Every structure is written in C-alpha cells, then in structure tokens.
Amino acid sequence: MGSGEVKRVSLAVIRRLPKYHKCLGELLQKNVERVSSQELGRILGFTASQVRQDLNNFGEFGQQGYGYNVEQLYNEIAKILGLNTEHKMVIVGAGKLGQALAGYRDFERHGFKILAMFDVDPHLVGSKVRDVPVYDMNDLIYYVNENEVDIAVIAVPRERAQEVADILSKTLVKGIWNFAPVEVDAGPNIIVENVHLLDSLLTLSYRMNESKLMERLARKNEKKTGFVKIPAE
Amino acid sequence: MGSGEVKRVSLAVIRRLPKYHKCLGELLQKNVERVSSQELGRILGFTASQVRQDLNNFGEFGQQGYGYNVEQLYNEIAKILGLNTEHKMVIVGAGKLGQALAGYRDFERHGFKILAMFDVDPHLVGSKVRDVPVYDMNDLIYYVNENEVDIAVIAVPRERAQEVADILSKTLVKGIWNFAPVEVDAGPNIIVENVHLLDSLLTLSYRMNESKLMERLARKNEKKTGFVKIPAE
DNA sequence: TAGATTGTTAATCGATTAACAATC
DNA sequence: TAGATTGTTAATCGATTAACAATC
Numbered sequence A, B: 001m002g003s004g005e006v007k008r009v010s011l012a013v014i015r016r017l018p019k020y021h022k023c024l025g026e027l028l029q030k031n032v033e034r035v036s037s038q039e040l041g042r043i044l045g046f047t048a049s050q051v052r053q054d055l056n057n058f059g060e061f062g063q064q065g066y067g068y069n070v071e072q073l074y075n076e077i078a079k080i081l082g083l084n085t086e087h088k089m090v091i092v093g094a095g096k097l098g099q100a101l102a103g104y105r106d107f108e109r110h111g112f113k114i115l116a117m118f119d120v121d122p123h124l125v126g127s128k129v130r131d132v133p134v135y136d137m138n139d140l141i142y143y144v145n146e147n148e149v150d151i152a153v154i155a156v157p158r159e160r161a162q163e164v165a166d167i168l169s170k171t172l173v174k175g176i177w178n179f180a181p182v183e184v185d186a187g188p189n190i191i192v193e194n195v196h197l198l199d200s201l202l203t204l205s206y207r208m209n210e211s212k213l214m215e216r217l218a219r220k221n222e223k224k225t226g227f228v229k230i231p232a233e
Numbered sequence C, D: 001t002a003g004a005t006t007g008t009t010a011a012t013c014g015a016t017t018a019a020c021a022a023t024c
Helices: A009-031 A037-045 A048-056 A070-080 A097-102 A107-109 A137-146 A159-167 A197-225 B012-030 B037-044 B048-054 B070-081 B096-102 B104-111 B137-146 B158-169 B196-223
Strands: A065-071 A087-092 A110-120 A131-136 A151-154 A175-178 A191-194 B067-069 B088-093 B112-120 B132-136 B151-154 B175-178 B191-194
Touching: A009 A070, A009 B070, A009 B196, A037 A065, A065 A070, A070 B196, A087 A137, A087 B037, A097 A110, A097 A197, A107 A110, A107 B196, A131 A137, A131 B070, A151 A159, A151 B175, A159 B112, A175 B196, A197 B012, A197 B070, A197 B104, A197 B151, A197 B175, A197 B191, B012 B037, B012 B048, B012 B070, B037 B048, B037 B067, B048 B104, B067 B070, B067 B096, B070 B096, B070 B158, B096 B112, B104 B112, B104 B158, B112 B137, B132 B137, B132 B151, B137 B151, B137 B158, B158 B175
Parallel strands: A087 A110, A087 A151, A110 A131, A151 A175, A175 A191, B088 B112, B088 B151, B112 B132, B151 B175, B175 B191
Antiparallel strands: none
16 A cells, blocks of 8 residues: 555444534533543444544544543544535425425534425425425526535435436536435436435334244254254354 | 254345345336346345345245246245235324325335324324324324334434333334434334434535545645555555 | 256455553 | 553454355
C-alpha cells in the first residue's frame, strides 16, 4: 500500500456510524464531557475494541488515559457522515408515504432540508404538506438542477420507480433514497440507498417463526442421522 | 454437537432470505421451472457457493444435475419465512406514516393482514383508511388479545414509542415492527424489528461524501508517514 | 452413459476480539 | 508519578468462496 492510501471502510462499520453519532448526541445533551471506548461500547452493545477499531478507520480522535471528548468526537463523526454541509432534498411522489416523510422533523434537524415534492396527480399539485409545496412531476428536472438538489427521495409506486430514477439520472442529484420495492438503477454517478420495507417485515416474520422452524429442522436431522450423531471432530 | 442439533443461522443469511423469495417469485411469474445455484446467484449478485450454503442451512432442496425446482424452492423459503400462516397486524399510530403503511398492498399479498389502527386523536378515531378502521388507543390491549393479533406496528412519535411497547408487552403479540427512531424494549418474548429511517439516510449521506473523505484521509496519512510509506509486509 | 449440478468439506478472506506498548 | 486508556498489532472467530465426490 503506497503512501497516503487508505483501506476501504467496510459496510459493517458504516452502518454503525449513525449509532455512534446518535449516542454521542445524547451524551452531549446530558453534558457528558468525555467518554471511553469501554463506556461507549457498553451503551451501544459493542466491545471497546470494536469501538476503537471503528473510529481508527477515520483518524485518531482519542487521547490515552482520557478517552474521547464527546463534543469533538460527535463533530468528527458528523463530518464523516457528511453532516457538516446542508443537504437539499426533494420528495418524488406526494402520496401518504411522501407526506409522512415530508413531516418528519428529524431530517431537518440533521441538515436535510426538504425543498419540494413532486407528483403527477393534479389534485395534489399546488398544495402544501407542512410547508413543503407540491409541484408537477414535469418540473422535476428543471427544479432539481436549478436549486442544486443533492438528494431525491423516491416515494412513488413500484411501477413508476425506474422511470423516476431515469429522470433523476439526467440531473445533478448525487443520491437517491429509494422507498419503492424495486432496485432502481441510476447510473454510476448516483448513490442509491434502498429502504425495502417488505424485507424488514419478512425478517421479523422469520425471527418470530425461528424457534418452531429450528425444532422441525432438529427433528429432521435426528431422523436422517440416527439417534446419536458423533460430532465431526 | 448432539443428534438433531442445528447451528444457529446467521443474520447475514436471514437478511438474504427475502431476496431469494422475491427473485424466485419473479421467476415463477415468468414460468421458469428450474434454476441452478449459479443462475440464482447471477441474478442476485451472489456466488453459486453462497446460494448453496445459504439454502443448506434449512434443508436439501435441490437435485444434482438438475438444480432447484423454482416453485418448490419458493414455497420452502416462504415456509422458512413464516409465510405459510396468515399474520394479523395492527398499526399503532394513525398519522401519515401509519396511513401510508395501511395502504401498502404488498403486505397483504404476503399474508400480512392489517386489521385495525389505533390512535389517541379523537379526530381520527372512528375514521377509516382504505378499509382499515381507526380505534381508540385505550382499546388496544383488548383488541389485540381478542383478535389474536400477531404483529403490532409502532408508528407513533418517538416520545410515545416506549409507552406503546410497554402496553404491547402485556399482550399476546409476538412481534413488533418499530418505526419510531428509538430502540424500544418489549421484554424477552416479543421480537422487535427496528426500521431506523434516519440511519438509512445517514448511510446514504456517508456514501455520497465518501470519496471526498477518503481524499482528505489519504492526504493526512501522507503527511503523517512521509512521502513514501513502506508497506507493513 | 456423460454432463450437470448438487451438498459438503476445506481453504480463504475479512471482521471482531484480545493483548499490550505507548503515552496522556 | 501511577493509573487509565488509547492506537495498533496479533489472535480468534465467523462468513464467504473454492473444490470435489456424490449422484441425478
């Protein structure tokens, strides 16, 4: 590995970053000044080792014998997550889901500003949700480019999702947050994050079913291998 | 490992199950009769090896020289996911998000039947969304037990989420699908699946920011280690 | 039968945990 | 200083991939 090269950060680490961020935000609220990897790990259910390894992917934020300064670490992680600059968002699809997202205060609090929504339904176009205006879908490209929108949320039905992605791929958006239950393709320059709600529900269902399933499997194995199975080693 | 014992299935495998299920459903639609691990892997972006390893956690569903029968494998995975029995759901919180979920047809198609919604707001109580009635929050415990509800969806604001979980922990529900941005605790007998939308958005933001971040890191490393760094080994 | 493809064991890879010298 | 806790290297664990005998 040559000078200055950096090993790629694994997805597992990335998915833990928002947890650190949230936890540190809460500690900050409570005016906690410093925190050790041990304590941070205890709160989040990680080992101290993992906490230190995770953070050291991005820099040396701690101090021996002291730990980490909560405020400083919070700000560093915010920077890593790209929260130091404001993000401009639009929501494509002003149905119930789009409206729900438009009303979600948490996003704005983290610097994600929802500028507008877009829909094909003439009954919705011209209305407002909270204070977010709903515009005609035909104006999407123009609006996005004109207002330097960063992120587009896809909240349209499955059938329309890829069309929307195609439109967006002609714009300057850098990210798509996709709620439609299909993988959309928007070319190599746009990052797509999928929220597949059905997958999440099916995972819940699996876990509710797991103990029964394992019993059945165990019985089947018994039958197959005879009453006593000698372990492989 | 004694007779009939079964090694625990890893979360990574579990999270892939819905992908297999979806893919097989689509193949079934197209009247594809058989599929090899190779082909299935190609579609989903997994290796053939991984496909076979994943499936063999649950049984031997294939046939040498043939592959897997699409319909049979689809049904087996449905069983593994607990989709062979219908699930009764209620949605707690009839705001925009609750309404959006109530209108989502995909759930019903997979055997998740939404029976009712619950809210504290007297303006909402008594109304209907699609054909799902909204009842008073006070009737939640009674309704859930009376109608043998399996799964409760938490779609209330952050501040109310734990209260709702406490109520649900006194009922016979087996699973909670939590959309509030807090970890809720509902005791050891109820499985909780969290959908933390903000985490997902922050992950998108990280990835949009990653190349810039890595450049900065690389420069910092250069400075720290001098112009040429000799690799460790 | 010959070819294809499984189920499964072994090898590899990567992520997590443990250990410890460095140092505040 | 002595105690605490980091950053980092080494050891362990688990998940993915490769290989191949079994067999349809």
